[in-house]
Amino acid sequence: MDKLANHATLLGTVQDVSGTSVSVTLQGNQFSGLSFVNGQGYRIGQVGSFVKIPVGYIELFGIVSQVGASAVPENMSVEMPNGYRWIKIQLIGEGYKGGRFQRGISQYPTIDDEVHLVSEDDLASIYGRKAAQHHLVKVGHIAGSESIDALVDINKLVTRHSAIVGTTGSGKSTTVAGLLHALSDTVRFPSARIVVLDIHGEYAKALSDRANIYRINPDSRNANERPLQIPFWAMSFEELIGITFGNLPADGKAKNVILEKVIQLKAETLQKYPQTGISLDNLSVDSPIPFSLNRLWYELYCLEFGTYFSDNGKLPTPANWAYEKKAGGENIVGDPDKGIPPKFRKPKSVKDDPEKINWLPDVLNIRAQLDSLGAKLRISRFDFVLRPGRWRPKEDGEVEGDLAELMQSWLGSSRPVTVLDLSGVPTTLMNDIIGILLRVLYDALFWARNLSQGGRERPLLIVMEEAHKSWLGKSAQRG
Structure with a gap:
């Protein structure tokens, strides 16, 4: 110069x-x-x-x-x-x-x-690197000079953590959408595989031509939109408790009883419908084996709310439970499949009354949690996780679709982008659902690490919207 x-x-x-x-x-x-x-x-x-x-x-x-x-x-x-x-x-x-x-x-x-x-x-x-290099993608131009391209190194972007930050209205979502468009170019990047966790439903329209969209209420007119379904039985036990029962008594009794019942139900499923790689010897409460959540809820409800005819020293059995009756004389036993609880008669122990009714023993003190779970089983907005379509177990644990089929639809599609639209997820479940999704995706890649579907030949890029929120820290701790 x-x-x-x-x-x-x-x-x-x-x-x-x-x-x-x-x-x-x-x-x-x-x-x-x-x-x-x-x-x-x-x-x-x-x-x-x-x-x-x-x-x-x-x-x-x-x-x-x-x-x-x-x-x-x-x-x-x-x-x-x-x-x-x-x-x-x-x-x-x-x-x-x-x-x-x-x-x-x-x-x-x-x-x-x-x-x-x-x-x-x-x-x-x-x-000044040239965008023609295969590992570089142009996402715009630098603010100081329109003649110089702003380039992103794909190798570093996919193999490292990165963040796009800016003030409200500065164009973060637009930048991410543009970047995803560049990365999902199947001609230049035929092995591209991207999962977007979209909590505001912003990316479906922007990526509609190259993405499969999974949302709670899909538009039937759009062939690329499908129902978002997350099987509860694929969760770890701690994740399942958080989604279904919430906080349990500190003494641990209720948690232990629920754990034992979940293992029992999973064992019954495994005996009827064997799965490769899992046996009764290595089965754990965290094993992704289907079981009927409705049956678990119903049995626990009966134990917690149930009463029985205790006259003449009878022991409690379903045969002598003290149900209330309908006008026609039928017992009000409820409907586990619909989440409708049974109704029991109130206890009474009058000295001269031949009919004595007593509580069932071993109360768990989880009445509020069972009422809440029953309501979730009846409300359609929780169906995506508690009644997940083809992945909803029948009473004996049988399911139409297995976990491999679900992962194939998310990670093995011919389209390079999968958008998991979480905008319809209840806010009370958002933190837990995001943590569960990250953990399930990680497990899927880990167990497929020696296969082409794993991360060796096709790395997975996970894009998280508003990753600065507190749920990211919680998700990272779970994962």
């Missing part, structure tokens, strides 16, 4: 250095806030803009973080020369003059070192 151009790009000089934070005084002749170099206009001291500091053969690059009086170093604020204007920059990387930019700082500026505008040639050294 010749002396004239070098003078035109000069912003000011370094006055204070604190680690990677550098305070700079602007030149006294920089009043317009706009400078022209080779016909190109540059904003002076704009927050977020790049600057460079030549130090010998090295050029240090930084980003403007503060402008104005607040950028003055504390130890100089009282003696600040009249008419000086200040900016504060954060050093981010370096490079040899005309060479390649690299992150990190190996040396630091000194007092009175010159600070210059970053020209398009400089920006090209920072961003």
Whole structure:
């Protein structure tokens, strides 16, 4: 760069250095806030803009973080020369003059070192990789120069954690949709596989031509929309408790009884419908074996609310349970399949009354939890998880669809993107459902790690909307 151009790009000089934070005084002749170099206009001291500091053969690059009086170093604020204007920059990387930019700082500026505008040639050294390279995808152009593409390294994006952040209305969702469009180009990336957890239902329309959409209330007119169904029996025991019963008594008695009953029901299913790789010897409460949740709820309800005729020293059995009766004399036994509970007569133990009615023993103190679960079994908005279509077990545990079929529909489709639209999930379940989905997806890839469907040949990119919310931390702890 010749002396004239070098003078035109000069912003000011370094006055204070604190680690990677550098305070700079602007030149006294920089009043317009706009400078022209080779016909190109540059904003002076704009927050977020790049600057460079030549130090010998090295050029240090930084980003403007503060402008104005607040950028003055504390130890100089009282003696600040009249008419000086200040900016504060954060050093981010370096490079040899005309060479390649690299992150990190190996040396630091000194007092009175010159600070210059970053020209398009400089920006090209920072961003200037060609989008034609197979592992790079263009997502737009950089804010400082429309002639330089903004590129994303696909290898790093898929194999690392990353985040897109910005203020409300800044275009985060639009950016994500554009990025997903680029990544799901089946010509360029035939092995692309993406799962989007969409809690606001924003991406179905944007990706409708290349995605399968799973939502609680799918549009039957759209062939790409299908019902979102998450089998409760594929959850771990702790996840299942959170979805169904919620908080249980601290003494642990109820939790142990429920655990034993779940294992018993899963064992009965396994005996009737054997599955490869699982036997009664290695069966656990977390094994993904179908069982009837309605039957579990009904049996627990009877134990908790039930009464029986205890006269003549009778022991409680279903044969002598004290049901209330209908007008026609029939017992009101309820309907487990519909989530309708039975009704029992109130206890009475009058001395001269031959009919004595007593509570069933071993009360678990979970009446409120059982009432709540019964309501969920009757309300359609919980069907996606408690009555999940082809994956809903019959009373004996038989199901039409297995877990492999469900994972195949999510991860093995011919379309590169799967959108799990969670906008219809009850807010009380949202945290748990997201954690469950992440855990199930991880388990599916883990157990398929030696197959082509696993992560070796086709890595899975999971896109989470509003990942800053507290449920992400909870999900990560579960996973």
